Amino acid sequence: xxxxxxxxxxxxxxxxxxxxxxxxxxxxxxxxxxxxxxxxxxxxxxxxxxxxxxxxxxxxxxxxxxxxxxxxxxxxxxxxxxxxxxxxxxxxxxxxxxxxxxxxxxxxxxxxxxxxxxxxxxxxxxxxxxxxxxxxxxxxxxxxxxxxxxxxxxxxxxxxxxxxxxxxxxxxxxxxxxxxxxxxxxxxxxxxxxxxxxxxxxxxxxxxxxxxxxxxxxxxxxxxxxxxxxxxxxxxxxxxxxxxxxxxxxxxxxxxxxxxxxxxxxxxxxxxxxxxxxxxxxx
Numbered sequence: 001x002x003x004x005x006x007x008x009x010x011x012x013x014x015x016x017x018x019x020x021x022x023x024x025x026x027x028x029x030x031x032x033x034x035x036x037x038x039x040x041x042x043x044x045x046x047x048x049x050x051x052x053x054x055x056x057x058x059x060x061x062x063x064x065x066x067x068x069x070x071x072x073x074x075x076x077x078x079x080x081x082x083x084x085x086x087x088x089x090x091x092x093x094x095x096x097x098x099x100x101x102x103x104x105x106x107x108x109x110x111x112x113x114x115x116x117x118x119x120x121x122x123x124x125x126x127x128x129x130x131x132x133x134x135x136x137x138x139x140x141x142x143x144x145x146x147x148x149x150x151x152x153x154x155x156x157x158x159x160x161x162x163x164x165x166x167x168x169x170x171x172x173x174x175x176x177x178x179x180x181x182x183x184x185x186x187x188x189x190x191x192x193x194x195x196x197x198x199x200x201x202x203x204x205x206x207x208x209x210x211x212x213x214x215x216x217x218x219x220x221x222x223x224x225x226x227x228x229x230x231x232x233x234x235x236x237x238x239x240x241x242x243x244x245x246x247x248x249x250x251x252x253x254x255x256x257x258x259x260x261x262x263x264x265x266x267x268x269x270x271x272x273x274x275x276x277x278x279x280x281x282x283x
Contacts, residue, residue: 001028003081004036007073023265023274024212026080029088036071036085041269045082047212049074050132052084054214057129058186063117065089065207089207091197098200099193099229107203112236114205115196115226120241123185123219130186137189138218138254140180143173150260153267154279162282166260173253182218182250189213191225220247224254 001016011030019027024044025037039045052069059066071085092098094111102108127134147170155163173179188195190213197207223244227234238244263278265271 003038003073003083004028004030004071004085007083008071011071023271030085033088034071034085035067035088036083038083039079042077042079044212045074045077045079048082048084050134051211051214053132054130054134054186055211057131058122058125061125062121062208064114064205066211067209089197089209091199091206093194094196094198094205094229095193098198102203104203105232108232109236110203111198111205112233113240115229115233116237116240116244118205118208119188119191119219119222119226119237122188123222125186127184127186127216134216136184136216138182138221140174143170143180146257146261146264147171147174149264149268154260154263154282157279158282166282169253169256173250179250179253182220182247184216185219187214187217187219187222188225189215189217189221191222192228218250218254220250221254223247223251224258227251227255 001013004011005013014031017029017032019029022037022040024041024047025039028036028038030036037048039048052072052074055066055069059068067086067089069084069086071083074082074084076082102111150166150170155166158166188208188211190210191208195208195210196205197209198204199206223237223241226237259278259281261278262274263282266273266275266278
């Protein structure tokens with residue numbers, strides 16, 4: 001609150017409620033209207049600067065609302081001082097009980113079309129519209145490095161059959177050079193149920209949040225995350241997202257790394273909860 005008041009003394013803060021559930025950011029709800037995000041780690045501040053630039057470039061091209069960073073204090077690279085703030089978007093996260101409660105095929109089709117339309121629009125925004133040099137993600141080198149880290153840091157904690165499955169998963173992918181080819185585009189990077197907002201009254205999507213992993217990368221990354229909505233959603237997305245079928249083999253590989261990536265983050269950052277969650281199915 002001191003950091004917010006120092007940067008924006010004109011903002012009258014009548015209430016502030018913390019939400020410490022963010023893995024990479026500390027989140028504060030101010031006046032029940034504004035979300036303020038503070039990166040937990042120094043590298044997160046650089047990521048937040050990139051996120052702000054990407055949102056500025058893509059917001060007018062997207063069919064769903066996204067955060068508009070009205071408040072920004074990014075000069076300091078000290079965690080707890082750097083932050084962004086934006087008006088809270090309406091709706092609830094489309095995960096857990098909310099997601100499982102949707103049984104209507106008509107609603108699933110409607111939401112799937114919205115998901116597909118959002119991704120298609122985002123993936124067609126020219127990367128050159130972002131006034132920053134964006135590093136390319138999802139490269140073969142990155143997957144090779146991740147596999148080596150998994151072997152070094154996670155294999156000692158895994159069951160023998162889990163180690164074998166992981167080795168087959170990565171080595172099969174890395175041996176198939178054709179499977180690794182893709183046209184880079186702007187991606188959300190974490191397009192799963194935890195970052196999509198749902199309006200239960202209208203039974204429609206009403207926003208997408210958390211572009212912390214957004215950047216120049218593989219569109220299959222977003223398809224892999226979207227597959228976490230369930231098979232029915234993915235089947236319906238295929239009718240509205242061009243060339244989805246060509247992305248699915250790579251998306252399946254990427255989805256198979258999600259828990260391992262969480263465990264890696266946990267062991268490298270000292271986040272035991274993330275490590276335990278990621279390793280649960282492998283121990």
